[in-house]
Amino acid sequence: MKHIDGNKPENLHFRWSPLNKLVSTVSSGEIISVLVPDSSTWQIQRHFRTEEMKRIDSSRYDGAVGPIYVDDAVPGDTLEIELVDMKTGSWGWSAIIPEMGLLKDTFSEKLMIWSIGNSAVSETAGFLEGISIPLHPFLGVVGTAPKTGENGMIPPQYFGGNMDNRLLGIGSRIYLPVNVDGALLSVSDPHAAQGDGEVCGTAIETSAEVLLKVSLIKSSTIKFPRAYSKHIAASDCTVAMGISDDLKDAAKIALLNMMDELSHYGLTSEEAYILCSVCGNLSISEIVDEPNYVVSMSVPLSVFSGRKFSRRKS
Numbered sequence: 001m002k003h004i005d006g007n008k009p010e011n012l013h014f015r016w017s018p019l020n021k022l023v024s025t026v027s028s029g030e031i032i033s034v035l036v037p038d039s040s041t042w043q044i045q046r047h048f049r050t051e052e053m054k055r056i057d058s059s060r061y062d063g064a065v066g067p068i069y070v071d072d073a074v075p076g077d078t079l080e081i082e083l084v085d086m087k088t089g090s091w092g093w094s095a096i097i098p099e100m101g102l103l104k105d106t107f108s109e110k111l112m113i114w115s116i117g118n119s120a121v122s123e124t125a126g127f128l129e130g131i132s133i134p135l136h137p138f139l140g141v142v143g144t145a146p147k148t149g150e151n152g153m154i155p156p157q158y159f160g161g162n163m164d165n166r167l168l169g170i171g172s173r174i175y176l177p178v179n180v181d182g183a184l185l186s187v188s189d190p191h192a193a194q195g196d197g198e199v200c201g202t203a204i205e206t207s208a209e210v211l212l213k214v215s216l217i218k219s220s221t222i223k224f225p226r227a228y229s230k231h232i233a234a235s236d237c238t239v240a241m242g243i244s245d246d247l248k249d250a251a252k253i254a255l256l257n258m259m260d261e262l263s264h265y266g267l268t269s270e271e272a273y274i275l276c277s278v279c280g281n282l283s284i285s286e287i288v289d290e291p292n293y294v295v296s297m298s299v300p301l302s303v304f305s306g307r308k309f310s311r312r313k314s
Contacts, residue, residue, distance in 0.1 A: 001031060001032065001033055002024055002026065002030070002032045002033070003032070003033040003034070003035070004023055004024050004032065004033070004034045004035070004065055004066075004068070005035050006034065006035045006036050006037045006063075006065040006188075006207075007035060007037070007042075010023070011023045011065055011066075012037070012041065012063040012064060012065060013063070013064055013066065013067070013186065014059065014060060014062075014063055014064070014153060015150045015151065015152065015153065016143060016145065016146055016150065016151040016152075016153065016157065016159070016161060016186075017145065017146070017149070017150045017151070018145040018146065018147070018148065018179075018180045018184060020066070020067050020145070020184065020186075021067075022067055022068070022069050022182075022184075023065070023066060023067065023068060024068050024069070025068070025069040025070075025071060025182075026068055026069070026070055026071065026214050027070075027071045027072075028070065028071065028072065028073075028214065028215050028216035029213070029214075029215050030213070030214055031084060031211055031212065031213045031214075032068070032211070032212055032214065033209065033210070033211055034065050034187060034209070034210050034212060035065070035207070035208075035209055036065055036139070036187055036188055036189075036190050036207060036208050036209075036210055037063055037065075037188070037207050038089070038092070038093070038189075038190065038205045038206050038207045039061055039062050039140065039188070039189045039190075039202070039205045040056060040060070040061060040093075040205065041060045041061065041062070041063035042207075043056050043057065043060060044056065044093050044111070044205075046091045046113060048093075048111060048113070049111060050109055050110055050111045052111075053095060053109065053111045054109065061153065061154070062140075062141055062153040062154065062162060062188050062189050063153075063188060064141060064143075064153065064186040064187060064188035065186060065187055065188060066184065066185055066186025066187065067145060067182075067184035067185060067186050068184070068185040068186070068214070069182035069183070069184060070178075070182055070183040070185060070214055070216060071182075072216060072218075073178045073181065073182050073183040073216050074178065074181055075147075075178055075179055075180065075181070076178065076219060076221050077178040077183070077216055077217060077218050077219065077220065077221075078175050078176070078177065078178060078216075078217040078220040078221065078222050079144060079175070079176045079177075079178055079183045079185060079214065079215075079216060079217075080173055080174070080175055080213075080214070080215040080216070080217055081142055081173065081174045081175075081176065081185065081212055081213070081214055081215075082171075082172070082173045082174075082212065082213040082215070083138065083139065083168065083169065083170050083171065083172055083173075083174075083210065083211075083212065084170075084171075084210075084211040084212065084213050085170060085210070085211040086137045086138070086139070086169075086170050086190070086208050086209070086210045086211070087208060087209045087210075088116050088135070088137050088190060088192045088206045088207070088208045089116065089206045089207040089208065090115070090116055091113060091114060091115055091116055091124075091206065092113075092114045092116055092121065092192045092204040092205050092206035093111060093112065093113050093114065093202075093204070093205050093206075094111075094112045094114065094200070094202045094203065094204055094205065094274050094277065094278055095109070095110060095111045095112065095200075095201075095202050095205075096108070096109060096110040096200050096201070096202075096270065096273065096274065097109065097201050097202065100200075100201030100202075101199060101200040101201035101273075101277070102197070102199045102200070102248075102251060102252055102255055103199075103200070103252065103255065103256075103273060104201070107200075107269075107270060107273060110270055110274070112127050112128070112274060114133075114192070114204050116135065116192050116204075116206060117135070118135070119134065119135050120132045120133060120134055120135055121133040121134075121135055121192050121193055121204055121278075122306075127270075127271060128267070128271050128274070128275060129307075130304075130306035130307040131275065131303050131304060131306060131307065132303060132305065132306050133192075133193045133204065133278055133279050133303055134193065134279075134300075134302070134303075135192055135193060136166065136169055136192075136193050136194075137169065137170065137190065137191065137192055137193075137206075137208060138165070138166055138167075138168045138169040138170075138172075138190075138191055138194075139168065139187050139188070139189065139190055139191075139208075139210065140162060140163070140164045140188070140189030140190070140191050140194075140203065141153070141160075141161055141162045141163070141164075141186070141187060141188040141189040142160050142161075142163070142168070142174050142176070142185075142186075142187050143157070143159050143160035143161040143162075143176065143185070143186055143187075144159045144160060144176045144177065144178060144179060144180075144183045144184055144185055144186075145159065145179060145180050145183070145184035145186075146158075146159050146179060146180075147179045147180065153188075158177065158223060158224050158225075159176060159177060159179055159225075160174070160176045160225045162189065163225065164189070164191075164194065164198050164203070165227070166191070166193075166194045166195070166196060166203075167227065167229040168227055168229065169229070169230060170230065171230035172227055172228060172229045172230050173227060173228040174225060174226075174227045175217075175222060175225060175226040175227060176222075176225050177221070177222050177223060177224070177225075178216075183216075185214065187210070187212070189205070190205075190206050190207060190208035190210070191203040191204060191205065191206070192204040192205075192206045193278055193279060194277070194278060194279075195276060195277060195278055195279045195280040195281050195282070195299075196280075196281035196282050196283060197251070197276075197277075197280070197281070197282030197297075198277055199251075199255055199273070199276050199277045199280065199282060199297075200273050200274050200276070200277035201277070202277060203277065203278055204278050235300040235301065235302045236300070236301045236302070237281075237298040237299055237300045237301055238258075238261055238298065238299050238301060239296055239297070239298045240254055240255075240257035240258035240260075240261050240296070240297050240298075241253075241254055241257065241285065241294055241295065241296050241297075242254030242255070242256075242257060242294070242295045242296075242297075243292050243293070243294050243295075244292060244293060245291040245292050245293070246293075247284070247287075247293050247295070250292075250293045250294065250295040251282055251295045253295070254282065254295045254296060254297040255273075255276060255280075255282070255297055257297070258272070258276055258280060258297040258299060259272040259273060259276065262275065262276075262299070265304060265307065266307070275299065275303070276297060276299065279299060279300060279303055280297050280298065280299045281297070281298050281299075282295065282296070282297050283295070283296050283298075
């Protein structure tokens with residue numbers, strides 16, 4: 001089995017481009033092993049606190065392992081990437097980063113370090129004490145090369161990239177358009193857990209060793225990414241809603257509404273914001289009753305099982 005080491009700088013890139021230097025070649029149906037750095041590209045360390053995070057080079061976020069050339073892939077084909085297995089690192093991080101997140105004008109910088117176990121994730125410094133997040137690893141970034149030009153790593157594109165979709169966990173299959181010969185597959189940004197919306201701008205960021213099965217579907221054209229997702233079990237949850245004639249405003253209202261709800265569980269506003277990002281799920285509940293939209297934010301109640309108290313009465 002081929003192994004690609006994301007520890008080596010020559011195996012990483014920081015722009016989407018058809019001109020990036022190849023790191024490996026695979027055949028359709030082949031399974032490969034890839035060591036993928038966390039989204040800071042090895043910059044944030046386990047002992048870091050918020051002040052140390054300020055030294056991070058933001059131009060090196062989401063360093064991607066690749067590109068990987070897929071034999072016989074040509075424009076008009078579709079690439080299937082199955083996440084066969086994924087083993088995260090023993091720790092991860094979440095952060096409130098300036099100019100990122102749904103409430104980017106509200107909060108200052110904050111770094112949180114998590115300890116990652118076999119089935120759950122817990123914070124290490126007393127922040128979010130007694131709260132445990134179910135482990136649900138996936139790759140935040142999976143993409144092929146664009147037809148032409150260069151693109152930044154952060155915004156997702158028609159070729160995939162930084163989709164941050166928690167539905168794409170172990171056992172899932174991602175389908176991406178082939179835009180250039182060889183497809184030029186790259187991956188990055190492993191997450192130990194994340195809520196729909198990733199509202200503060202980060203998930204539980206970690207490194208990971210992943211097994212990927214890369215398959216080619218000939219003469220099958222798609223314009224945007226598709227996927228088959230393994231089922232994520234539902235659990236009882238608390239729900240807050242936002243309503244507005246602007247979809248993003250409705251999302252902000254739902255988030256603030258949920259943060260207020262979480263204050264009754266003894267959480268600070270910073271804790272609530274990060275918790276919503278790593279396990280809260282933001283969704284459009286209603287989009288047809290013009291002129292207003294309804295957006296919901298839900299948080300599974302199971303994450304509070306380690307708290308020594310239940311919800312305070314309003």
